[in-house]
Amino acid sequence: MASKAVSDDPDRASGQPGPHTGRTRDTPGPGTQPGKYVSAGVVGAAKILVVGPLGVGKTTLIGTVSEIKPLSTEAMMTQAGAGVDTVLTPGKTTTTVALDFGRITIDGALVLYLFGTPGQQRFLPAWRDLAKGSLGALALVDTRDLAASFDALGNLEDLGLPFAVAVNVFPGSPQYTEHELRAALDLLPDTPLVACDARNLRSSVQVLIALLGHLIDTAPPEAHGLVPPPAPAPASAPAVAPAPAPAGSTATESL
Amino acid sequence: MTDRPEDRTPSAVRPYVITRGRSDTGGEPLAWETLVMATDAAFPPSLQPEHHKILTHCQGLLSVAEVAAHLGQPPSVVQVLLSDLVAWGLIVIRPPIPPAEHTDVTMLRKVLHGLESRL
Ligand SMILES: Nc1nc2c(ncn2[C@@H]2O[C@H](COP(=O)(O)OP(=O)(O)OP(=O)(O)O)[C@@H](O)[C@H]2O)c(=O)[nH]1
Ligand SMILES: [Mg+2]
Numbered sequence A: 001m002a003s004k005a006v007s008d009d010p011d012r013a014s015g016q017p018g019p020h021t022g023r024t025r026d027t028p029g030p031g032t033q034p035g036k037y038v039s040a041g042v043v044g045a046a047k048i049l050v051v052g053p054l055g056v057g058k059t060t061l062i063g064t065v066s067e068i069k070p071l072s073t074e075a076m077m078t079q080a081g082a083g084v085d086t087v088l089t090p091g092k093t094t095t096t097v098a099l100d101f102g103r104i105t106i107d108g109a110l111v112l113y114l115f116g117t118p119g120q121q122r123f124l125p126a127w128r129d130l131a132k133g134s135l136g137a138l139a140l141v142d143t144r145d146l147a148a149s150f151d152a153l154g155n156l157e158d159l160g161l162p163f164a165v166a167v168n169v170f171p172g173s174p175q176y177t178e179h180e181l182r183a184a185l186d187l188l189p190d191t192p193l194v195a196c197d198a199r200n201l202r203s204s205v206q207v208l209i210a211l212l213g214h215l216i217d218t219a220p221p222e223a224h225g226l227v228p229p230p231a232p233a234p235a236s237a238p239a240v241a242p243a244p245a246p247a248g249s250t251a252t253e254s255l
Numbered sequence B: 001m002t003d004r005p006e007d008r009t010p011s012a013v014r015p016y017v018i019t020r021g022r023s024d025t026g027g028e029p030l031a032w033e034t035l036v037m038a039t040d041a042a043f044p045p046s047l048q049p050e051h052h053k054i055l056t057h058c059q060g061l062l063s064v065a066e067v068a069a070h071l072g073q074p075p076s077v078v079q080v081l082l083s084d085l086v087a088w089g090l091i092v093i094r095p096p097i098p099p100a101e102h103t104d105v106t107m108l109r110k111v112l113h114g115l116e117s118r119l
Helices: A022-026 A058-065 A121-131 A143-159 A178-185 A201-217 A221-225 B049-057 B064-071 B075-087 B105-116
Strands: A044-052 A071-078 A094-106 A110-118 A136-142 A163-168 A193-196 B035-038 B091-094
Touching: A044 A058, A044 A121, A044 A143, A058 A094, A058 A110, A058 A136, A058 A201, A071 B064, A071 B075, A094 A121, A094 B064, A094 B105, A110 A121, A110 B105, A121 A143, A136 A143, A136 A201, A143 A163, A143 A178, A163 A201, A178 A193, A193 A201, A201 B105, B035 B075, B049 B064, B049 B075, B064 B075, B075 B091
Parallel strands: A044 A110, A044 A136, A136 A163, A163 A193
Antiparallel strands: A071 A094, A094 A110, B035 B091
């Protein structure tokens, strides 16, 4: 089975006619697309998972924050697999999972990858592989169908991956209070819960900021001991003030 | 002989054929976010087309996942091919931030501030 390749790439140099599909990738000059490569000063990479049910906005959020046009690849895995998607032995039942991903370069030194994965239980094997080495996850929730997110949230808890929850507001979404949502989703008190419009850059970055704030808050004390006192946070970003204030109560005001 | 490989179109070649049936590289597979880049070493003439294609895409730093997407191959296949190229000295890697440093608050704060500067 041929795996589906890259999404089209309109902000490429205009010299190349026609739509770009995976099949045309072998045309000349794969090394010459502007912005294709990670900048040479980058010394390390980290990743974050973006999870949630079908249609919740994973691809949209990744596209909004990514510096490259989101790419797509199809991971293969064994149906009943133990989390290894490198098992290519003929005869085993394999299935593919489409994964979207995007990239953010931080200060020219570090690159952050966002991998979007479907939330259903049957995709858990694909997650395990990706979850290994992830900083944490964003769980997207659509209030029109809260139950559709239960699998994804349960998987994150099983994997022990720290996460923040982003509620994407769709037209006609029922309005819930934060308390109702936390109860319905059975969230721990310190898990960030933020309203989000995945189509909006500021809003999407704010969700990532809430996640990073949570990762810092929950880092073990010895990790904190290694650093000088935190610089004051910019006034525009109260959600992530590094103060030891009540965690989780900070990022939710927009709900 | 019924085995007529010339009848196969490249897209019909199953991934385990491309990797000659190898499904792992002896060690941990390269993580999807591992950054890779071609070295200046000359390509040996005997290189398989799949290996060659990877090298043409790796003229700068790219993650394993990006190489897979640009190539239109599953990452599991690209992981194996890349490991070959690493072993042959044709690709160098920058490994991901090790999990032990994930809780390094200095690193997390850098990411946080980088994100804040995008607002
Ligand atoms: N109103 C609103 N619409 C959104 C938001 N996020 C995504 N959408 C829309 O919802 C639809 C589905 O979004 P996708 O990003 O494709 O969702 P997905 O989670 O990637 O879906 P699958 O890949 O099918 O699982 C698109 O038409 C988006 O424009 C949001 O935050 N608010
Ligand atoms: Mg999607």
